[in-house]
Amino acid sequence: MDDTDSKIIQFVLKKNSLKESLEAIRFSSGVVNRVYDIGGKYALKIEGEGGVAGEPILKPAADMTAKLLAKGAKVPKILDYGTVDGSEYILMEKVLGRNLSYDWMAFSDSQKEKVIEQLAEQLQIWHSIRFDDYCITMKSQKPFKNLQPAIERVTLEEINRIQKDKLSKEFLPSVETLEKFYYDNISNLDETGTAVLCHNDIHLENIFHQNGNLTAIIDLDWISQAPKDFELWKILDVVHAPKVTVEEHLEPLYGDYQMTKELGWLKKYYPKLFEVNNLANRIRLYYLDPLIEKAVDCQTGRWGENTLNQVAKKFVIFTKALGWMTY
Numbered sequence: 386m387d388d389t390d391s392k393i394i395q396f397v398l399k400k401n402s403l404k405e406s407l408e409a410i411r412f413s414s415g416v417v418n419r420v421y422d423i424g425g426k427y428a429l430k431i432e433g434e435g436g437v438a439g440e441p442i443l444k445p446a447a448d449m450t451a452k453l454l455a456k457g458a459k460v461p462k463i464l465d466y467g468t469v470d471g472s473e474y475i476l477m478e479k480v481l482g483r484n485l486s487y488d489w490m491a492f493s494d495s496q497k498e499k500v501i502e503q504l505a506e507q508l509q510i511w512h513s514i515r516f517d518d519y520c521i522t523m524k525s526q527k528p529f530k531n532l533q534p535a536i537e538r539v540t541l542e543e544i545n546r547i548q549k550d551k552l553s554k555e556f557l558p559s560v561e562t563l564e565k566f567y568y569d570n571i572s573n574l575d576e577t578g579t580a581v582l583c584h585n586d587i588h589l590e591n592i593f594h595q596n597g598n599l600t601a602i603i604d605l606d607w608i609s610q611a612p613k614d615f616e617l618w619k620i621l622d623v624v625h626a627p628k629v630t631v632e633e634h635l636e637p638l639y640g641d642y643q644m645t646k647e648l649g650w651l652k653k654y655y656p657k658l659f660e661v662n663n664l665a666n667r668i669r670l671y672y673l674d675p676l677i678e679k680a681v682d683c684q685t686g687r688w689g690e691n692t693l694n695q696v697a698k699k700f701v702i703f704t705k706a707l708g709w710m711t712y
Contacts, residue, residue, distance in 0.1 A: 482595030
């Protein structure tokens with residue numbers, strides 16, 4: 386633990402009249418922000434990298450949590466939100482149960498279906514919260530009245546960062562195909578009045594359960610004001626390769642497992658999520674930004690060879706008809 390986190394932890398403990406002797410243990414998960422278990426009763430999230438200087442990146446999650454709880458959503462209750470020396474923090478109640486990724490592969494089909502049914506119920510609560518503007522993501526604080534420019538803002542930025550002259554011969558045709566697809570299809574997202582609250586990062590590590598009953602959906606870092614089908618790009622990515630989203634020691638357990646049955650159950654219990662015209666191409670457009678962003682990160686040296694291989698596979702999946710989207 387560095388000095389900054391230690392200072393924030395001590396400040397939060399004192400402010401909330403908690404014992405200063407409570408042990409703080411950092412969770413191994415969490416890519417952007419740093420999360421600590423505080424005495425086994427609380428979770429403290431501290432702002433990490435990825436925000437815009439001077440703009441709060443955790444506040445949207447704090448604001449939306451109250452709205453979600455009021456509607457009966459199962460999300461962690463926030464006890465305190467603030468800043469210390471310019472770094473944001475959120476203090477939450479620790480949720481009941483276990484991370485779903487630890488137990489999913491041991492569940493029977495009936496147990497899995499029960500959880501997916503509950504997930505569908507929760508997503509419908511999320512999607513009942515409506516907005517006049519689109520914002521991808523909410524922490525970007527850049528609202529648009531129309532969906533098309535909201536998606537254009539993030540996707541074009543990544544397309545323009547690609548250094549084509551430095552791409553391998555294997556990568557270049559795929560990148561050019563993605564770019565052409567974007568320009569040929571982005572007008573399909575010319576719409577207004579469909580923005581709802583999307584979690585935008587649904588995967589097993591962000592769902593907790595107790596005895597097979599869903600107890601919480603956590604990690605609101607990537608929440609967005611977007612059409613409800615925007616939720617599907619991440620879900621379909623997880624369907625294709627859930628092991629990419631679990632802790633490293635669990636990856637062998639998941640192997641080449643694909644969550645095709647789970648996607649079928651989600652369609653069964655939340656059919657309206659899929660009842661959108663031109664759904665496949667819409668999801669491809671949503672998927673472009675994170676896909677190209679990862680490729681850019683590989684070019685700049687942020688990720689290594691293993692991630693580069695994943696990106697290569699996803700390029701192929703995208704450009705060769707996205708067979709996993711037909712499950």
